[in-house]
Amino acid sequence: AQPGAVKPVAAPMRDLTWGQLNFLHTTDTHAWLSGHFLEPSFSADWGDYISFSQHMRKLADDKGADLLLIDTGDRIEGSGIYDGSVPKGIYQYDIYAQQKVDLLSTGNHELYKAYSIDMEHNTTVPNFKENYIASNLDYIDPKTGKRVPQAQRYRKFKTKNLGLNIVAFGFLFDFTGNANNSIVQPVADTIKEDWFQAAIKEKPDLFVVIGHVGVRMQEFKDIFTAIRKEDWDTPIAFFGGHLHIRDAVSYDSKSLAIASGRYLETIGWMSIDGIAKKQPKEDDDEQVAAQKGISFSRKYIDNNLYGMYYHTGLNETTFPTKEGRKASQMIEDARKALDLDHRYGCAPRDLWMTRAPYPGKDSIYSWLEEEVLPSVVVNEDRKDKPRLAILNTGGIRFDIFKGPFTRDDTFTVSPFNSGFRYVADVPYEIAAKVIGILNSQAKIFVHGLPNTRQLTIPQQMYPRPNFDEETETVEDGQDGVELGGFGKEGPEIDEVVQDDENEEEVRLELRGDDGSSDNGELFGGYTTKDDIGKDGDDTVHKPIDFYAVPNCIQAEVGFSADEKPKAVDLVFIDFLLPWIIPALKFSGGDYSAKDVEPYMEGTLTTKLAEWISDNWKDEC
Ligand SMILES: O=c1ccn([C@@H]2O[C@H](COP(=O)(O)O)[C@@H](O)[C@H]2O)c(=O)[nH]1
Numbered sequence: 001a002q003p004g005a006v007k008p009v010a011a012p013m014r015d016l017t018w019g020q021l022n023f024l025h026t027t028d029t030h031a032w033l034s035g036h037f038l039e040p041s042f043s044a045d046w047g048d049y050i051s052f053s054q055h056m057r058k059l060a061d062d063k064g065a066d067l068l069l070i071d072t073g074d075r076i077e078g079s080g081i082y083d084g085s086v087p088k089g090i091y092q093y094d095i096y097a098q099q100k101v102d103l104l105s106t107g108n109h110e111l112y113k114a115y116s117i118d119m120e121h122n123t124t125v126p127n128f129k130e131n132y133i134a135s136n137l138d139y140i141d142p143k144t145g146k147r148v149p150q151a152q153r154y155r156k157f158k159t160k161n162l163g164l165n166i167v168a169f170g171f172l173f174d175f176t177g178n179a180n181n182s183i184v185q186p187v188a189d190t191i192k193e194d195w196f197q198a199a200i201k202e203k204p205d206l207f208v209v210i211g212h213v214g215v216r217m218q219e220f221k222d223i224f225t226a227i228r229k230e231d232w233d234t235p236i237a238f239f240g241g242h243l244h245i246r247d248a249v250s251y252d253s254k255s256l257a258i259a260s261g262r263y264l265e266t267i268g269w270m271s272i273d274g275i276a277k278k279q280p281k282e283d284d285d286e287q288v289a290a291q292k293g294i295s296f297s298r299k300y301i302d303n304n305l306y307g308m309y310y311h312t313g314l315n316e317t318t319f320p321t322k323e324g325r326k327a328s329q330m331i332e333d334a335r336k337a338l339d340l341d342h343r344y345g346c347a348p349r350d351l352w353m354t355r356a357p358y359p360g361k362d363s364i365y366s367w368l369e370e371e372v373l374p375s376v377v378v379n380e381d382r383k384d385k386p387r388l389a390i391l392n393t394g395g396i397r398f399d400i401f402k403g404p405f406t407r408d409d410t411f412t413v414s415p416f417n418s419g420f421r422y423v424a425d426v427p428y429e430i431a432a433k434v435i436g437i438l439n440s441q442a443k444i445f446v447h448g449l450p451n452t453r454q455l456t457i458p459q460q461m462y463p464r465p466n467f468d469e470e471t472e473t474v475e476d477g478q479d480g481v482e483l484g485g486f487g488k489e490g491p492e493i494d495e496v497v498q499d500d501e502n503e504e505e506v507r508l509e510l511r512g513d514d515g516s517s518d519n520g521e522l523f524g525g526y527t528t529k530d531d532i533g534k535d536g537d538d539t540v541h542k543p544i545d546f547y548a549v550p551n552c553i554q555a556e557v558g559f560s561a562d563e564k565p566k567a568v569d570l571v572f573i574d575f576l577l578p579w580i581i582p583a584l585k586f587s588g589g590d591y592s593a594k595d596v597e598p599y600m601e602g603t604l605t606t607k608l609a610e611w612i613s614d615n616w617k618d619e620c
Pocket residue numbers: 028074108109112242243244392393394395396416417418453454455456457458575
């Protein structure tokens with residue numbers, strides 16, 4: 001762990017189930033390679049993960065089993081190690097590459113900017129060579145202008161110890177916000193292509209589908225269905241991400257999909273036993289398929305040293321490896337070079353994204369609406385004009401904890417380079433309708449309006465089934481998508497261990513009061529319910545309450561107390577541009593992109609830092 005990070009807390013643990021083939025999975029790390037300084041459950045850093053994975057590989061070797069490491073993208077944007085350098089990522093790519101990842105794919109965050117697409121093509125792909133898979137992603141080579149695959153389309157390989165034949169794919173969901181030096185091909189089109197159709201006829205011992213795709217999203221359903229059309233029997237392991245949640249879905253009795261959270265909070269674990277190694281028949285090329293008694297198991301490992309020692313049987317002295325220590329040192333050096341611990345001020349209280357009700361005094365969104373935006377959204381030439389300032393909740397990425405607020409925190413809260421734009425002098429009754437449309441959850445049809453689910457935080461984009469209810473499927477409220485697994489049969493997993501302890505509903509901070517649980521009480525943390533059951537988390541926690549947030553929030557700035565203004569400047573964060581004009585049109589305003597101008601200098605991130613320096617001056 002990094003110097004200054006809180007120590008982990010002892011807690012009741014659940015063991016990992018080993019199989020023939022085992023996986024460690026990270027996703028949506030968003031450059032949190034330092035780990036979490038203030039949260040004991042997640043205070044291990046990338047160097048600790050390297051040590052952990054090396055010990056786990058050794059354990060696999062000792063058992064005559066195999067272990068593969070997977071990463072499903074969104075490695076960048078979200079923490080100072082990436083966002084704090086100019087250009088971005090000058091330390092991040094090298095530190096990340098210290099880990100030996102066996103299969104990796106691209107997330108949407110690698111694609112928002114032409115720069116990060118180039119970096120992926122010229123740095124991460126060469127760093128990981130044949131381990132990098134890009135089944136539906138192409139790169140436009142700037143020298144030739146030619147469209148080339150970002151990496152190989154799929155990978156065929158044999159595992160080290162058991163010699164299992166694997167065919168692996170690496171997908172991205174049907175993302176459309178990518179910069180124009182990349183092309184994301186829709187999954188439904190990709191799976192019709194000859195190379196994919198040939199690959200799924202390979203009859204390996206196992207298919208591994210990794211992807212920056214939510215495990216309940218249509219894209220994975222389509223891939224699963226396409227494989228099963230050709231091959232009803234071969235087991236399939238899916239590794240997903242994007243939605244920042246822990247989740248597992250059983251598509252059929254011979255497949256399992258897991259999603260392993262976000263921000264290096266979670267290291268996903270999947271193991272598979274009973275994989276039948278296929279032998280070629282002597283008389284022809286067809287291979288024998290005989291999958292009987294296949295079993296899958298999953299765990300969500302809290303990323304801290306207590307758990308890593310527990311799962312490896314090691315301790316403070318025996319655990320760190322040379323390579324792990326090296327990566328931790330690289331992180332420490334990068335943090336110093338980037339001045340990430342520079343203190344802008346002291347947060348007087350915790351401010352939560354979803355762990356406090358919105359609106360409310362502990363909500364980060366209410367704080368932004370009531371305190372920050374009215375003060376920072378100012379254009380000197382138009383400061384007398386009343387304005388509405390709109391932010392999408394998805395643009396805010398993390399909580400603020402009471403105590404020092406650092407340069408690193410500015411990036412964990414607001415990593416994007418988004419500035420503010422505006423449409424001038426919009427009649428108030430038109431401008432005031434925009435927020436309602438953006439928060440409408442697509443229940444009304446607005447011509448030209450992109451899906452509003454993209455505006456909110458990832459955890460809310462695709463609501464999950466309510467595992468407390470008996471029903472197997474629910475409507476998700478947006479497009480009437482059926483959730484609760486792809487089949488209607490429910491999970492068919494051979495190894496299911498239910499754990500009904502810890503049902504008490506208690507609100508506790510994940511951070512804990514003083515980082516200890518000496519009184520023997522359970523510590524607050526993830527208490528995941530998924531298709532497999534309630535025993536997924538490796539650490540037994542007390543539950544934490546989470547509250548829903550809207551897609552967007554809005555501050556009224558420069559309004560008189562007595563009456564609403566006749567016209568306002570409609571100010572919004574850059575990211576909202578594709579939504580604003582259609583929403584204004586629907587509200588009765590005949591505006592076009594030509595009416596949009598930059599509103600002021602600076603980004604939300606720089607404005608946040610300025611506000612905190614000016615307003616949180618007390619010592620801590
Ligand atoms: O410039 C940006 C980029 C993204 N967002 C928000 O983030 C989500 C995507 O989050 P994932 O981590 O990829 O799941 C996007 O839908 C936006 O809500 C943003 O606000 N600004």
